[in-house]
Amino acid sequence: MRIPIIAGNWKMHKTIKEAVEFVENIKDRVKGTDVEVVLCTPYTLLQSVKEATKGTNIKIAAQNMHWEENGAFTGEVSPLMLNEIGVDYCVIGHSERRQYFNETDETVNKKVHTALKYGIKPIICVGETLEQRENGETNTFVKSQVVKAFKDIESKKVLDIVIAYEPIWAIGTGKTATSEEANEVIYQIREVIKELYGEDIYTEIRIQYGGSVKPNNIEEIMNQEDIDGALVGGASLKSDDFVELVNF
Numbered sequence: 525m526r527i528p529i530i531a532g533n534w535k536m537h538k539t540i541k542e543a544v545e546f547v548e549n550i551k552d553r554v555k556g557t558d559v560e561v562v563l564c565t566p567y568t569l570l571q572s573v574k575e576a577t578k579g580t581n582i583k584i585a586a587q588n589m590h591w592e593e594n595g596a597f598t599g600e601v602s603p604l605m606l607n608e609i610g611v612d613y614c615v616i617g618h619s620e621r622r623q624y625f626n627e628t629d630e631t632v633n634k635k636v637h638t639a640l641k642y643g644i645k646p647i648i649c650v651g652e653t654l655e656q657r658e659n660g661e662t663n664t665f666v667k668s669q670v671v672k673a674f675k676d677i678e679s680k681k682v683l684d685i686v687i688a689y690e691p692i693w694a695i696g697t698g699k700t701a702t703s704e705e706a707n708e709v710i711y712q713i714r715e716v717i718k719e720l721y722g723e724d725i726y727t728e729i730r731i732q733y734g735g736s737v738k739p740n741n742i743e744e745i746m747n748q749e750d751i752d753g754a755l756v757g758g759a760s761l762k763s764d765d766f767v768e769l770v771n772f
């Protein structure tokens with residue numbers, strides 16, 4: 525049985541004070557939920573949010589990491605460092621990292637390997653541009669992103685991975701894929717996992733949708749058969765909205 529996962533991706537938002545207040549504000553209001561609750565915070569907030577969430581059902585995630593354990597990589601943060609804080613998940617290959625910071629399918633795959641080595645669960649993001657969608661290339665493109673991200677990942681580790689399907693044109697734009705469109709692509713992603721790892725893993729792997737998810741559309745999205753949660757940007761910044769999303 526797949527436990528849904530709702531992850532708030534704060535992107536480059538919030539100070540330590542704001543982050544701790546947010547956790548204080550939501551922690552008692554999300555504790556009755558059946559979904560896994562995750563906050564993906566900037567590096568500077570991870571330690572404070574980890575402390576603030578102690579004893580709660582809220583897990584924490586980084587938004588990126590390097591694939592090496594240490595070295596001359598100015599400005600980067602390694603899985604070893606995230607592991608020391610007790611980070612549960614790490615978002616890998618978000619479209620903003622692919623678009624603005626030269627993230628490639630190859631670096632995504634390297635990061636997935638190292639995250640798993642350190643017990644950090646990857647949330648691998650995939651998704652097409654508007655142009656690709658209009659050209660009918662969505663499934664081919666997204667499938668190839670998935671295949672490359674999972675290159676040489678052993679089957680025993682696969683269920684530690686979450687996939688987030690985020691059509692780029694739906695991120696922060698207020699446009700969502702219809703829940704049926706999202707479900708269709710997510711179904712295709714699940715088929716790729718079946719080809720790579722077989723029926724059991726295909727049934728169990730969790731695949732989220734992301735892109736303009738809000739309290740007013742979460743229920744419809746979560747009611748789709750193949751969608752196991754949401755990776756939420758804008759609407760995760762307000763505590764009341766986030767609580768609504770988690771308790772949809």
Ligand SMILES: O=C[C@H](O)COP(=O)(O)O
Pocket residue numbers: 533618690694695696697698734735736737755756757758759
């Ligand atoms: O990681 C989250 C996604 O980029 C979605 O962002 P959004 O909910 O603001 O569209």
